[in-house]
Amino acid sequence: MVSTAPYGAWRSPIDAALAAAHDGRPEFVGTVGDEVWWVTSCPAEGGRSTLVRRRSGGEEGSALAAPWNVRSRVMEYGGRPWAAVPRRSGGPLVVFVHFADQRLYVWEPDDPAGGGPRPLTPVSSVGGGLRWADPVLLPERGEVWCVLEEFTGEGPDRLRRLIAAVPLDGSAAGDRAAVRELTGDDSRFVTGPRLSPDGRRAAWLAWDHPRMPWEGTELKVAEVTEGAGGALLTGARTVLGGATEAVAQVEWAHDGSLLAVTDRTGWWNPYRVDPETGEGVNLCPREEEFAGALWRAGLSWFVPLAGGLVAVVHGRGAQRLGILDPDTGELVDAAGPWTEWAATLAADGSRVVGVAASPRSGYEVVELDIRTGRARAIGARHRDAVDPAYYPEPLIRTFTGPDGRDVHAHVYPPHSPDYTAPADQEPPFVVWAHGGPTGRAPLVLDLEIAYFTSRGIGVVQVNYGGSTGYGRAYRDRIRERWGVVDVEDCAAVAEALAEEGGADRARLAIRGGSAGGWTTAASLVSSDLYACGAICFPVLDLPAMAAGGTHDLESRYPEYLVGPFAEVPERYRERSPISRADRLTAAFLLLQGMEDPVCPPEQGERFLAAVEGRGVPHAYLAFEGEGHGLREQRNIVRALEAELSLYAQTFGMEVPGIPVLELVK
Numbered sequence: 094m095v096s097t098a099p100y101g102a103w104r105s106p107i108d109a110a111l112a113a114a115h116d117g118r119p120e121f122v123g124t125v126g127d128e129v130w131w132v133t134s135c136p137a138e139g140g141r142s143t144l145v146r147r148r149s150g151g152e153e154g155s156a157l158a159a160p161w162n163v164r165s166r167v168m169e170y171g172g173r174p175w176a177a178v179p180r181r182s183g184g185p186l187v188v189f190v191h192f193a194d195q196r197l198y199v200w201e202p203d204d205p206a207g208g209g210p211r212p213l214t215p216v217s218s219v220g221g222g223l224r225w226a227d228p229v230l231l232p233e234r235g236e237v238w239c240v241l242e243e244f245t246g247e248g249p250d251r252l253r254r255l256i257a258a259v260p261l262d263g264s265a266a267g268d269r270a271a272v273r274e275l276t277g278d279d280s281r282f283v284t285g286p287r288l289s290p291d292g293r294r295a296a297w298l299a300w301d302h303p304r305m306p307w308e309g310t311e312l313k314v315a316e317v318t319e320g321a322g323g324a325l326l327t328g329a330r331t332v333l334g335g336a337t338e339a340v341a342q343v344e345w346a347h348d349g350s351l352l353a354v355t356d357r358t359g360w361w362n363p364y365r366v367d368p369e370t371g372e373g374v375n376l377c378p379r380e381e382e383f384a385g386a387l388w389r390a391g392l393s394w395f396v397p398l399a400g401g402l403v404a405v406v407h408g409r410g411a412q413r414l415g416i417l418d419p420d421t422g423e424l425v426d427a428a429g430p431w432t433e434w435a436a437t438l439a440a441d442g443s444r445v446v447g448v449a450a451s452p453r454s455g456y457e458v459v460e461l462d463i464r465t466g467r468a469r470a471i472g473a474r475h476r477d478a479v480d481p482a483y484y485p486e487p488l489i490r491t492f493t494g495p496d497g498r499d500v501h502a503h504v505y506p507p508h509s510p511d512y513t514a515p516a517d518q519e520p521p522f523v524v525w526a527h528g529g530p531t532g533r534a535p536l537v538l539d540l541e542i543a544y545f546t547s548r549g550i551g552v553v554q555v556n557y558g559g560s561t562g563y564g565r566a567y568r569d570r571i572r573e574r575w576g577v578v579d580v581e582d583c584a585a586v587a588e589a590l591a592e593e594g595g596a597d598r599a600r601l602a603i604r605g606g607s608a609g610g611w612t613t614a615a616s617l618v619s620s621d622l623y624a625c626g627a628i629c630f631p632v633l634d635l636p637a638m639a640a641g642g643t644h645d646l647e648s649r650y651p652e653y654l655v656g657p658f659a660e661v662p663e664r665y666r667e668r669s670p671i672s673r674a675d676r677l678t679a680a681f682l683l684l685q686g687m688e689d690p691v692c693p694p695e696q697g698e699r700f701l702a703a704v705e706g707r708g709v710p711h712a713y714l715a716f717e718g719e720g721h722g723l724r725e726q727r728n729i730v731r732a733l734e735a736e737l738s739l740y741a742q743t744f745g746m747e748v749p750g751i752p753v754l755e756l757v758k
Contacts, residue, residue, distance in 0.1 A: 096512055100520045100549035100597075101746030103512040106479045107547050108750075109737075112540040113729035118456035119145070119448045119473045121391065124441035125187075126179030129472060130156070131437075131448070131458055132163055140724025144175060144189065146202070147458070147472045156202055161210070162192035165226040167242045167254075168282070168646040169690050169721070172226030173391025176237065188213065188228050188237050188261075195224045197237065199261055212266045213237070213259050220244025220251055223269070225259075227285025227390040234324060235261050238275065240285050240390055249690065250645050253278035256286050256297060258323060275326045276315075282306070282646070284390040286326070289345045293317055294368065295326055296343045296351060298334075298387070303649035306387040307531055307561070307568065309336040312343050312353055314368045332371035333364075339565075341384035346397040352376075352419075354384040354394060359565045361385070363395060363405060365419060376403075376419045383407045385436055385561045386531045392436040396445065398463065404445040406434040410489075410501060410562045411536055414438075414447060416463055427461050429468040430454065433535045446471075450537035452487050478540075482510040485546040487536060494558070494585040498570070501556040501563065502586050503536050506595065507549040514549060521744045522551040522596035524583050524623075526605030526612035530571055530654070533562045544733060548748065550740060551596060557582035557612075575654035576668040579612045584622055599624065600744040604736065606630050606684075606722060607692060614670035614700070617679050625680040625743040627736045630689055630721055633696040634672075635665040644690050671696065674703035680710040680756060682739045684732050686719030710756040712739070 117134030124130075127149040134142050135155075141162040147153045157163065165171040175189040184203025189210070191198055198210035217223045221244040228239035241257035258273040265271035276283065280299035287296045295317055300310040312333035315326040333353055334340040340355045351366045355373070361384035364373040377383070383405050384394040394412075395405040403419055406412040414427045414434045431449035435456065438447045443464045450456040458472030485505040494500040507520045514520065523545065527534040534554035542552045556562065558578040559571025571578045583603060590596035603626045605613045610631025617626045632638060639651050639658040655664055666672050685697045694715065701713055714735055716728045723729050738754035740746065 095510070097515060098512050098549075099746065100507055100514045100518055101741060101744060101748055103507075103509050103547065103549040104749060105483060105509065105544070105547035107483055107540055107543050109544060109730040109733040110726070111478055112544045112733060113726045115455060115478065115540045116726070116729055117724075118435070118450075119458050120435065120437055121173045121175065122437045122446050122448055122458060123175070123177065123439045124444075124446055125177045125185045127441070128179075128185070129439075129446050129458065129460070130175070130177060131472065132174065133473060134724065136724065136726035136729060140726070142174075142192070144187070145472065151471070153472050157210075160193070163189045164192040165190040165224060166192070166195055166221070167224045167226035167240055167390060169644040170389050170646070172240065172389045173228070173285070174226065176228040176230040178230050178232060180232075186230065186232060188230055190225050195222055197225045197228070197239070197259055199263070211263055213261065213263055214265055214272065215267055215269050217244065217269070220247050221249075229285055229288065232261065236323070237261060238286050240283055241272070241274075249641065249643070250648060252645060254281065254283050256283055256326065273323055275324075276329065280311075284387075287344055288317070290347060290349055296345065296368070298340055298343060303652040304336065305531065305650055305653060306341070307339045308653060309338055310334050310340045310387070312340045312366070314351070332368055333366050333373060341387050342392070342394055344395065344397055346401070346403075347399050348401065352395070352397060352403065356565050363403065363417065363419075377405075377417055377422050377424055379407075380564065381407050381409050382412070382562055382564070385412075385533070386529065388532075393438045394436050396438040396440045398440055398445070399442060402463065404438055404440060404461075404463075406436065406438065406447070408562070410533075410556070412562070414445070414449065414461065427468050428466060429459070431459060431468075433537050450475075450535070452536055452538055453481060453484060455538050455540075475538075480510070483543060483547045484508075484538060485543055485552070489536065492586045492589050494582045498558065500558070500582045500585055501560070503534060503554040504590070504595075505542055505546050505552040505554075507546050507551050509547050509549070512549065519594060519597040520549060520551045521600035521602070521740065521746070522553060522587065522590055523740070524587050524601070524603040525552055525554045526557070526579065526583055526603065526609035527554065527560070528605065528607035528609045530557070530559045530575060530579055530608040530612070531561060531568065532608075533560045541733065545737070548737070553586055553590065555583045555586050572653055573656045575651075576611070576615045580616050580619060583612060583616060584620060587622060602626055602740055602743070604629065608632065610692070611670070615668070617681060618670050618673040618676045621678065623679055625739055627682045627684065627739060629684040629732075630686055630692050631670075631683075631697065632692055633670050633700045635669045636662070637696060639665060642693060642696070647691065671700050671703060674700060675707070677704060677707070677709055680739065680743050682735055682754065683711065683713045684723075684735075685713070685715050686721060686723065687715050687717050688719060689721045691721040708758045710742075710758055712754050712756050
C-alpha cells in the first residue's frame, strides 16, 4: 500500500549504516596466473584496504588480515599498491605497500611455514619518509621496480620522485643504499615503468610543475642495459607528449610495439607509437575519451591482448568496455548490464578482467571471455541489501548553462515504492558537486544517494565544466575560472529543475567534498540560491594553498584553475570562500578529517572563526584519524546522519529515526 507523506518524511530501509557498509569499491584488479586479485576497502575494519584473492575454483576472500592495510601514499592519493606473479611451485609471489609505514613488503601467501609479509624497504624519519607505488615484479632479476617518493626535508614539497629497483632478498629493508635508482629525479612526477616483452626497453610517463597530468605529460622510453650492480635505464628520451599534450597511459603490445593514449586531437584516443621517432597513428579516431585524469599512478584504461587486440574503456561521459582491433579500427563493445567501467583492466590469455557497475548495481569484478563474448561478474558480486524498488531511477540530462553552454548532469528524483508526496508539493533537491575538480560523477548505484532519495530528497550530480569524459575543451572550461564555471553550472542545473517544477526552489541545497567542498562553499558565499550546504574536507583559502598549504601534487594546481598567483593575487583572495565569509547566510555543515594533508583542518577552522557570531546556523564535525575523505564506517554513518539532519532542520521536515544535529549560530 502506498502512503501519502511529505517529502523527507518517508521511512526507508536504507539507513546510514547500510550505505556506509557499501562505501568503496574494488580497484587495482590484476590476474595472477588463473587467479584474480584486487584491492578493496573495509569500512567496518577501520577503513583499511585489503587484498582480495579469487582462486581458480571461484573461492574469494581477504588475503591479508588486519592490521595489514594495502594502500600507497605516493602523491597522497596513492597509486597501484601491489603486484604479484605466479610460480611453478609454492604459489604466487606478492609485493605490496603497507599504509601504516609505507614500506614495501614481499609475501608468499601459500608458504607452508606460514611466514607473514617481510619488509623490503627501510623506514625514513625525514619528512613523509619513503613511499612506493606502481610496482613491477621481476623475480628473474630478483627485484621489484616501482615509483619511489622520497622526502628530503620537513615541508610537503621537500621530496624527489624517481623509478627505483628494490631487491627481493630484503637487503634494503634496513639499508637505503641498497635501493638502486634507475632514473634521475629530473622529473617531478613519474609513473611506474612498463617493460617491453623482450625486456630491452622501458617506458613511463613524466611531468613537472606547474602542470597537472591532464595538461601535459611526456612519454619516456629508455634502454635497459646491464651494469655491474644490475640493470640500468639509459638514454631516456621523450617520444610523445609535452606541455600541451596529455599522455594518460603507456603499455607495450605483445609484438613489441608501443601503445599509448593521448589527447592531441582534443580527445584521449589510442595510438600506436614508434619508440624511435615518436610518430603516432590514431588507432580509433573518435570524439570519445579512452582515458581520464591520471590522479594515481597505475590506472589502466586499456590492456593489450595476446592476439594483437586491445581491451579499452571508452565513451563520452560513461565509460564502457570494448575490444579494439588496432589494424582495422573496429571497436566491439562487451555485452552485459554494466554501463560504467573503472580505470582498472587486466588480461590473461583470452580473458579481460575489470571493475564495472550500473545504475542498478554497485561496482563488481567482471570477466570477459573474448572468444565467446561472454561477460560475467566473478568477484565482489553485487547483492541487493534491500529491495531494488528503493533504488533511485536516474535520468541523464544535459542542461543549458550561461552563454548557452552544455552542462551534463545525472538527476535522481525522490523515489520510494511505499510513498508518494502530496500533489501540491515539489521535492527538496541537493546538488552534488564532485571532487577534482578534474573528475566526473559516474552514473552508478550509490547507496548514499539512495539514502536521501528513498526518503523523499532528490539528488542531482553535476558534471560541471572542467569535468572529464567530454573532451579537452569541456575540461578546459574551468581553466582560470574555478569558483566561477563550477558555481555557475551547478546553479544553472538547480535553477532549471526548479523552473521545470521538479524541485522546490525554496528547498535547494548543495554539497561536495574536496574540490566539491570548494564549489559548495563558493556557491554559498556568492548566492542565496541554496538554503543550506554540506561542505566536506574543502579547499577554502587559495592564497594559503598557493603558499604551500597543501601537498606537492596540487601545490601548483591553482595556476591552472585560477592563474599564476604572482600575476593575479587579488583573484585568489576574491575567489576564496574564507575571504567572503561575511556574505554567508545559509546554514551549513562542515566535515573535516583531522589528518588531511590535502585540505588541512586549519583552513576550515579559520573559516568557522570568520563565521562565528554572525547568526549563521552551522555545525562542525571533526574526525580524528581520518584523512582526505572518510573511510571508517562509524564516521561515514555519523556524517550521513548529520547531513540529513541539516536538511531536515533547514527544510522544515520531520525525519524519523536520526540523531538531531546541533546547529549553533
